[in-house]
Amino acid sequence: MLGGFAAEELREFLASGEKLRFEHFNEPEVSVLIAVWNKAYFTLRCLRALLAAQERLEVIVVDNDSTDETAALLAQVEGIQVIRNKVNEGFLLATNRAAAAARGRDLLLLNSDAFVRPDAISAAVATLRSAPDIGAVGGRLVLPDGKLQEAGSIIWSDGSTQGYARDAVPEAGEAMFQRDVDYCSGAFLLTPRATWERLGGFDQIYAPAYYEEVDYCLRLREIGLRTVFEPDAVVDHFEFGSEGKRGDAVALSMRNRRTFRHRHATRLLTHHFPPAPGNVLIGRHATPARARRRLLVMDDFVPLNSLGSGFPRLREILAAIAAAGWSVTFYPTNQAEVDWAATRREIPREIEIVVNGGSPGLASFLAARAGYFDAVLVSRPHNMATLKQTGGADILAQSGTRVIYDAEALFSLREIEQARVLGTPLSREEADGLIRSELALCAGSDAVVCVSEEEAKVFREHLPETAPVPICVLSHPTTARVGAPGFDARHGFLFVGRLLEKTAPNWDGLLWFIRECWPAVREALPGVTLTVAGRVHQEHEELLQPGVRLVGSVDNLGPLYDAARIFVAPIRFAAGVPIKILEATAAGLPCAGTRLMARQMTFDAGVEMVAEDNPEALAREVVALYGDAAAWTSMRDAAGVRISREHGADHFRQALRRVLDEPADAFAKAACIRVEETSADQTHEPQNDARRIARVAEVWGGALPQPKRSSSRASHSPIR
Numbered sequence: 049m050l051g052g053f054a055a056e057e058l059r060e061f062l063a064s065g066e067k068l069r070f071e072h073f074n075e076p077e078v079s080v081l082i083a084v085w086n087k088a089y090f091t092l093r094c095l096r097a098l099l100a101a102q103e104r105l106e107v108i109v110v111d112n113d114s115t116d117e118t119a120a121l122l123a124q125v126e127g128i129q130v131i132r133n134k135v136n137e138g139f140l141l142a143t144n145r146a147a148a149a150a151r152g153r154d155l156l157l158l159n160s161d162a163f164v165r166p167d168a169i170s171a172a173v174a175t176l177r178s179a180p181d182i183g184a185v186g187g188r189l190v191l192p193d194g195k196l197q198e199a200g201s202i203i204w205s206d207g208s209t210q211g212y213a214r215d216a217v218p219e220a221g222e223a224m225f226q227r228d229v230d231y232c233s234g235a236f237l238l239t240p241r242a243t244w245e246r247l248g249g250f251d252q253i254y255a256p257a258y259y260e261e262v263d264y265c266l267r268l269r270e271i272g273l274r275t276v277f278e279p280d281a282v283v284d285h286f287e288f289g290s291e292g293k294r295g296d297a298v299a300l301s302m303r304n305r306r307t308f309r310h311r312h313a314t315r316l317l318t319h320h321f322p323p324a325p326g327n328v329l330i331g332r333h334a335t336p337a338r339a340r341r342r343l344l345v346m347d348d349f350v351p352l353n354s355l356g357s358g359f360p361r362l363r364e365i366l367a368a369i370a371a372a373g374w375s376v377t378f379y380p381t382n383q384a385e386v387d388w389a390a391t392r393r394e395i396p397r398e399i400e401i402v403v404n405g406g407s408p409g410l411a412s413f414l415a416a417r418a419g420y421f422d423a424v425l426v427s428r429p430h431n432m433a434t435l436k437q438t439g440g441a442d443i444l445a446q447s448g449t450r451v452i453y454d455a456e457a458l459f460s461l462r463e464i465e466q467a468r469v470l471g472t473p474l475s476r477e478e479a480d481g482l483i484r485s486e487l488a489l490c491a492g493s494d495a496v497v498c499v500s501e502e503e504a505k506v507f508r509e510h511l512p513e514t515a516p517v518p519i520c521v522l523s524h525p526t527t528a529r530v531g532a533p534g535f536d537a538r539h540g541f542l543f544v545g546r547l548l549e550k551t552a553p554n555w556d557g558l559l560w561f562i563r564e565c566w567p568a569v570r571e572a573l574p575g576v577t578l579t580v581a582g583r584v585h586q587e588h589e590e591l592l593q594p595g596v597r598l599v600g601s602v603d604n605l606g607p608l609y610d611a612a613r614i615f616v617a618p619i620r621f622a623a624g625v626p627i628k629i630l631e632a633t634a635a636g637l638p639c640a641g642t643r644l645m646a647r648q649m650t651f652d653a654g655v656e657m658v659a660e661d662n663p664e665a666l667a668r669e670v671v672a673l674y675g676d677a678a679a680w681t682s683m684r685d686a687a688g689v690r691i692s693r694e695h696g697a698d699h700f701r702q703a704l705r706r707v708l709d710e711p712a713d714a715f716a717k718a719a720c721i722r723v724e725e726t727s728a729d730q731t732h733e734p735q736n737d738a739r740r741i742a743r744v745a746e747v748w749g750g751a752l753p754q755p756k757r758s759s760s761r762a763s764h765s766p767i768r
Contacts, residue, residue: 054089061092062120068095070127076106078169079152079241082160083142085112088121090161090286095125097163097284102170106152110142138256139234144249147241155244157261159235161286162189171280172238175226183273184239184265186232187281190218197285200229200277201262202331204323205316207309209262212332218282221403224388228334229277230320234261236283243273258297259304266312275334280392329420333375340375342420343708346410346435347427348382350401352394354583354601356546356554358456360627361499361524362427363394365454368525368704370396377421381407381431411438419447423708425497427454432489441492452707453493454522457624458503460486462553465621465644469556484510490517497522497707499625500648520707524627525700526691532636533610535677540577541569541670542612542637544605544628547584547591553622555585557642561618562593564663565670570595572671578616581608609635614658614674617641618666625649629657633691638683640670650694656687 080098084091091109098107107128111118113136122130131145147155154176156169172185189197189211196218198211211233213223247267250260265275309316319335321327330338345366351359370376377400380386386403395401405413424444426432432453435441444451460482467474474482487510490496495518498504507519543561545554558580570576577595581602584591591598602608609615615632618641626648629639639645639657646652646659653659658673660666673680693699 054093058089058092058117058121062117062124066124068099068125070099070105070107070125072127073104073106075104076152077104078154078156078173078238079106079108079147079150080156080158081108081110081143081146081150082158083110083112083139083146084114084118084160085136086114086116086118087160088114088116088118091118092121093163094158094160095128097165098158100166101164102167103173105169106150108146108149110146112136112138112142136256140250140252140255140257140260143234143260144252147244147249150241153241155239155241157234157237157239159285162235163284164236165282165284168236168281168283169238172236172278175276175278175281176238176240179274181272181274182276183243183268183271184232184237184275185278185281186229186238186275187236187277187283188218188223188279189233189235189283189285192284192286194218196220196223197287198233199223199279200227200332201231201233202328203230203262203266203316203320204327204331205320206323207305207312207316208323210323210328210331212328219386219388219403221386221401222332224279224386224403225400226279226397227277227332228274228337229332230334231262231265231275232277234264235285236281237261237264238281239264239268243268246271253307254304256300258301259308263308263311266315269334270315279397329417337375340373341422341708342375342377343369344377344379344417344421344424345369345427346379346381346424346431348431349380350378350383350386350391350395352390354546356582356627358427358499358624358627361456361625362454364525364700365425365522365704366399367396368701369708370398372701372705372708374708376400377402379405379410379413381405381410381434407434407438410434411440411443414440414443418443419449421449423450423452423494425452425454428456429459429486429489432493436489445492450494451492452495452497453490454497455490455499455503455507457499457622458483458486458506459623461503461506462621462623466553469620487511493517495520495707499523501650502647503623520703522703522707523625523695523700524630525697526630526634526695527697528688528692529609529635535613535680538611538613540579540612542579542581542608542615542632543617544581544608544615544632546582547580547588550585553619554582556621557617557619559590560620560663561616561666562591562596565618565667566593566595568664568667569671572667573674576674579608579612581605605631606635609637612637613680614670615639616670617645619645620661622648630691630695633684633687636684636688638673638680638687640666640673642666651687651690656683656690658683 082094098105109122109128110131110133111122112133129149131149143157154173168187172187176182176185186200188199191197196213196216199213202210202212213220216223247264251263254260254263268275321331347362349355349359351362351366353360353363366376366378379402384404384406386401402413426435463482464474464479483506487507496507497520498507500523501521504519504521511517543558547555547558549555566578577597580596580598583601584598609632615637617626617629617639619626620642622644626645629645629649632639641657641659643653643659643661646657651657658669660669
């Protein structure tokens with residue numbers, strides 16, 4: 049179908065006399081190498097797609113003695129280099145020939161039936177240059193039917209290959225994270241020219257085509273370079289579009305597979321798994337990334353900073369775990385779709401995010417990956433409840449997966465405090481029952497994580513001594529602002545927080561402050577302004593008082609932090625640790641709020657922050673601090689020292705390491721899962737299976753960490 053449309057486009061283009069004009073660069077960033085043989089309609093679409101690319105390109109087309117309209121097409125293209133062969137020498141030799149003529153810093157191998165999307169090349173280039181040990185970058189290949197051809201590829205121990213996530217939807221979570229892979233298809237493969245020349249390009253033994261890019265990526269690994277799959281490099285690919293006649297690709301692949309297997313026999317034997325559905329999940333990562341520990345993290349939503357409510361803390365946890373070398377999968381229990389643009393800005397690209405699972409799909413997801421994860425971090429009590437109610441906890445227990453309960457905050461404490469503030473206090477028995485009910489959720493967990501020492505004490509007091517659980521404190525990391533403006537350069541007050549729910553602590557606290565404290569502050573400080581940043585409920589008239597300025601959601605809070613003199617956090621009921629105070633203090637702002645906020649921060653009232661529950665007293669202390677430069681500076685410095693000591697990035701990383709790096713005797717399993725053996729129809733000799741698997745196991749240090757199932761379909765040849 050696509051071929052018919054493309055042929056009509058070619059006819060119209062040739063008849064119009066239109067020119068395709070590529071800009072000439074004396075020093076191109078990327079040389080695009082395209083080998084063509086007939087099917088000029090695909091070449092036209094390929095070149096048109098390149099015109100929308102964002103890089104400084106040099107385009108080199110090698111015409112392998114085409115007999116169709118290719119010559120006429122290329123005559124209407126300006127600014128490219130055309131090399132004309134007198135015979136069809138195939139993809140491999142034509143690509144080597146084009147590379148020898150290239151001037152770009154990087155080489156992009158591109159099939160004529162591969163059509164890059166506008167940002168594909170720039171995304172691949174950014175990834176290639178992000179680390180010195182990256183030798184090649186490939187992308188997401190999308191077929192004409194809208195399904196994936198591959199999201200990186202796997203090399204099996206018998207030399208066969210498999211495109212990962214084939215037939216999945218293009219934005220399936222398993223295809224949307226960056227990772228090291230065995231190889232990527234030569235339909236779109238970016239590599240440094242210097243590296244290409246170091247390896248001598250494609251090995252001519254694979255001529256005319258197929259397995260040359262598999263061999264190239266394996267040779268990259270042998271010299272210590274990685275091949276990386278970049279999900280944002282998206283290419284529409286008409287698979288088999290450049291094939292000479294039907295069946296050529298399969299025949300050539302099978303021939304070259306034997307050559308490849310013979311050349312790399314030792315590495316295939318010791319570093320690659322047998323081709324089986326149960327080995328796909330671990331096989332999607334290249335060695336040595338396969339050996340990384342694997343963590344599943346569960347929470348309501350992808351933790352973007354704008355969500356507040358503890359999600360910024362989880363975002364930092366994810367980033368720190370990924371930086372520590374773990375392979376991380378994030379499972380949102382209450383989010384059907386993912387905003388990938390926003391996610392890319394805040395979440396490390398190498399983190400896998402599960403899409404369209406949610407709470408209803410949790411049990412089936414865990415069953416499909418039973419034994420794959422070393423540990424699971426479950427955030428918030430209702431998600432731990434869901435894990436147990438759906439049978440997910442039983443699945444994890446059966447596979448010996450370590451479960452870490454991240455309480456995020458003791459929500460029962462917030463309910464108790466809220467009832468007191470609203471004038472309906474709970475009895476001691478009722479309050480104790482709420483706490484015990486929430487803490488019961490951690491039964492069966494291997495560790496509990498709290499955000500503050502205050503809440504950790506509650507866990508220790510209420511958990512039964514007969515079932516001791518390690519309890520760790522993991523707060524929110526902060527980095528003090530260097531060179532923050534001083535007292536004289538600042539004016540006004542600042543509040544930051546989400547204000548979309550009128551029953552939430554932010555709304556209650558801000559409204560209380562505006563009604564009960566702000567009039568007295570304005571009377572003492574005429575003309576002073578309270579700036580309120582954060583998304584606001586559409587019915588917010590009661591917040592619109594004299595001197596109160598609502599600025600809505602702000603992407604960069606830095607200028608607001610630098611401009612204000614005092615940060616206000618008048619929260620009357622809450623749990624956990626007030627991240628807003630941590631961030632304001634780190635930005636160089638002294639804070640004023642309730643005594644609850646001081647307790648949660650373990651700040652001394654009057655020393656590290658202003659803290660009063662009486663509105664008149666709070667207003668009086670705020671006004672005094674606002675006008676006293678010495679007291680303002682002393683409080684800011686004292687709070688800064690405190691958070692640097694207790695909430696600094698190093699402290700956070702060390703605490704997280706203690707959470708994840710459990711003692712060996714506390715967790716014996718270490719995700720040891722069997723490797724599925726190949727079926728009887730595989731090409732290697734069955735009698736050698738036991739010896740081969742034993743040797744692979746020896747390399748991996750014992751039992752091999754392998755998943756049990758995958759929906760990915762195998763394709764045992766590197767078809768472009």
